[in-house]
Amino acid sequence: MKKEVRTVVYDDELHIEAYRFEGVVQPFPNHFHEYYVIGFMEDGERVLSCKNQEYAITKGDVLLFNPGDNHACVQCDGGTLDYQGINITKEVMLDLAEEVTGRRELPGFSKNVISDEEVTCCLRPLHELVMKGSHEFEKEETLLFLISLLIRQYGQPFERCLPPLREEIEKACAFMEQHYAERICLDQLCRFAGLSKSTLLRAFARAKGVTPYSYLKNIRIGKAKKLLEQGVPPAQAALQTGFSDQSHFTNYFNRFIGLTPGVYRDILRDTEEMSHEG
Numbered sequence: 543m544k545k546e547v548r549t550v551v552y553d554d555e556l557h558i559e560a561y562r563f564e565g566v567v568q569p570f571p572n573h574f575h576e577y578y579v580i581g582f583m584e585d586g587e588r589v590l591s592c593k594n595q596e597y598a599i600t601k602g603d604v605l606l607f608n609p610g611d612n613h614a615c616v617q618c619d620g621g622t623l624d625y626q627g628i629n630i631t632k633e634v635m636l637d638l639a640e641e642v643t644g645r646r647e648l649p650g651f652s653k654n655v656i657s658d659e660e661v662t663c664c665l666r667p668l669h670e671l672v673m674k675g676s677h678e679f680e681k682e683e684t685l686l687f688l689i690s691l692l693i694r695q696y697g698q699p700f701e702r703c704l705p706p707l708r709e710e711i712e713k714a715c716a717f718m719e720q721h722y723a724e725r726i727c728l729d730q731l732c733r734f735a736g737l738s739k740s741t742l743l744r745a746f747a748r749a750k751g752v753t754p755y756s757y758l759k760n761i762r763i764g765k766a767k768k769l770l771e772q773g774v775p776p777a778q779a780a781l782q783t784g785f786s787d788q789s790h791f792t793n794y795f796n797r798f799i800g801l802t803p804g805v806y807r808d809i810l811r812d813t814e815e816m817s818h819e820g
Contacts, residue, residue, distance in 0.1 A: 550809050552673045552771065556685055557588060559629040560640050560672040569616040572752055574609075575797045576764045578635050578651075581605040581627035582665055587619035592654045593751060597812045604661050605698065606651035610752030613654070626669050629755075642690045649693045650703035654694065658798050664688035700758040702749065710735040711749045714742065722761045723784045730753070756785075763798050766791065771810055776803035787806070 544565035551560050572591065583603045590597040590605070592613040599605065599615070607613060609632055617623060629639070632648060642647040652757075669686040707715075714735040718726065731754060732742050746754050761785040769779040780791035780803075795803045 546622075548804060548805070549673070550801065551673050551675070552810050553681075555677070556672065556682060556686070557631070558672065560627070560669050561800075562626045562669075562673065563630075563642040564622075564624050566625070566800070567617055568615055568797075568800065570613040570800070571797055572612055572756065573609065573763075574612045574752065574760055576609050576760075577632065578609060578630040579607040579627055580630070580688070581607075581625060581666060582662065582669070584624035584626060586617060586621055586623040586625070588615045588623060589618045589634065590615045590655065595654075597655045599655055602657060602662070604656045604658060604665065605654065606654055606692070608650050608700070610704065610750075611654065626666075626671070628665070628669060632690045638686065638689045639693065642686060642693060648699045648700040650700040651692065652696050652698045652702075658695070661688070661691055661695070661743070664691060705749050705751075707749050708745060710737050710742070711746055714746060714754060715750075718754070718758045719761055722758060722765060723782060725784070726758065759794055760798070763795055766795065766803065767799065767806070770803055773807065773811060776807065779803060 546565040546567075547562070548564075548566070549562045552558075553560065582600055582602065583605070585601050587598065587600045590599045590613060593605070594612055596765070598618070605627075636646060636648055639649050661678050664684055664687050668681065668688055671678070671681040671684065673682070691734075714731050714737075717731060717734045728739055728742075731740055735742055737745065743753065746757070750757055763786060766779045766783040766785075769782060770776065774782070776791065777788050780788045783791075785791035785794070792802055792804075795806070799806060801809070
């Protein structure tokens, strides 16, 4: 079987993250990110579930995830996954969208899976430039061309990508986002939202595509990811984001991100050191 390689690079100039997975068989459970994901299938066949729809994805497909789009995928061809992607925070996307459209408004992607040669011709060289640490302005130029193309071809107001939420579900989300570092129990969540346990669980899963507990784990992983990017040791990141212990944290981080917390932090630290030396 092909050797598994996982690499991630943070670009200090563009403020985006690029990563590459090669020879991966790991399934990814239902989860979401707080940032945009633009990915490309280099090789392999997977079944992708996204926002209650199922897709057969294969070599050449481009994946577009808005912040909050719940998705899961599993290998289906007996082979391995080769995948490359770019993560863009909402703050950075806001700047890019303003540069491209003249309006400071977040875009939303109308499709999650596309096959578009023009998009691919921007995405692949951009990914390569970031991965090799290029400092030429070609890198920024390619990013702007990519975002311009995606907004023109697949853009819509970001609000259209959000499912209609009952006020009670919004309250539950806000409570978890505010208290993610604390121990939260279902009784607390239900009291704050004003719903019974069974009603909250059904309504939440229907509105968000994940259970309340999965939503909380996603928030914690997102917060921990930012701490690791700042050089915080995994044990401290686990403690500061509400995980009961480091093994629990490592398990969830690896399942959702595809790397262990320590490997993720070390790769970013090594990349930063090399960029300073260069």
